[in-house]
Amino acid sequence: MISPRLFSLFVLVRGKGHLLILLYVLLLGSTVMESIGIALFYPLADMFQDTSRLDYYRDKLIAWIPALEILNRDQFLSYSLLGVGALFIFKNVFLVLAGYGNIRVVTHLYCSWMNRIFK
Numbered sequence: 037m038i039s040p041r042l043f044s045l046f047v048l049v050r051g052k053g054h055l056l057i058l059l060y061v062l063l064l065g066s067t068v069m070e071s072i073g074i075a076l077f078y079p080l081a082d083m084f085q086d087t088s089r090l091d092y093y094r095d096k097l098i099a100w101i102p103a104l105e106i107l108n109r110d111q112f113l114s115y116s117l118l119g120v121g122a123l124f125i126f127k128n129v130f131l132v133l134a135g136y137g138n139i140r141v142v143t144h145l146y147c148s149w150m151n152r153i154f155k
Contacts, residue, residue, distance in 0.1 A: 059141045062134040069127040076120050083113060 083090040087109075094112050098104050107115065 055141050055145060059138060062137050062141075066131050066134040069130050073124055073127045076123060080116055080120050083116065 079089075079093050083093055090109055090113060093116075094104075094107075094109065097112075104112070
């Protein structure tokens with residue numbers, strides 16, 4: 037049995053499923069981007085602390101992208117810094133846009149609910 041209070045919530049959400057899915061996707065996307073940003077920061081810090089780890093990460097990445105063989109150690113470290121910096125900028129832009137989208141979806145749902153309640 038569905039309680040009357042829970043049923044009233046279903047009435048408020050009816051027809052707004054796509055907005056709730058968008059809200060969920062924005063939340064999930066920002067979580068994934070934050071995790072990737074943190075996960076890429078640790079190898080970079082490891083490369084600065086121990087130069088042998090620089091060769092280890094360079095060899096690992098060359099196995100995935102063979103075109104990186106032309107880079108020497110200094111170039112690899114520079115491009116790694118630029119890549120992680122670009123990722124953090126992209127992540128922060130995505131988080132700002134996700135926050136804006138979140139506020140917009142919630143405001144739209146709130147106004148829709150108020151219109152239904154006070155009509």
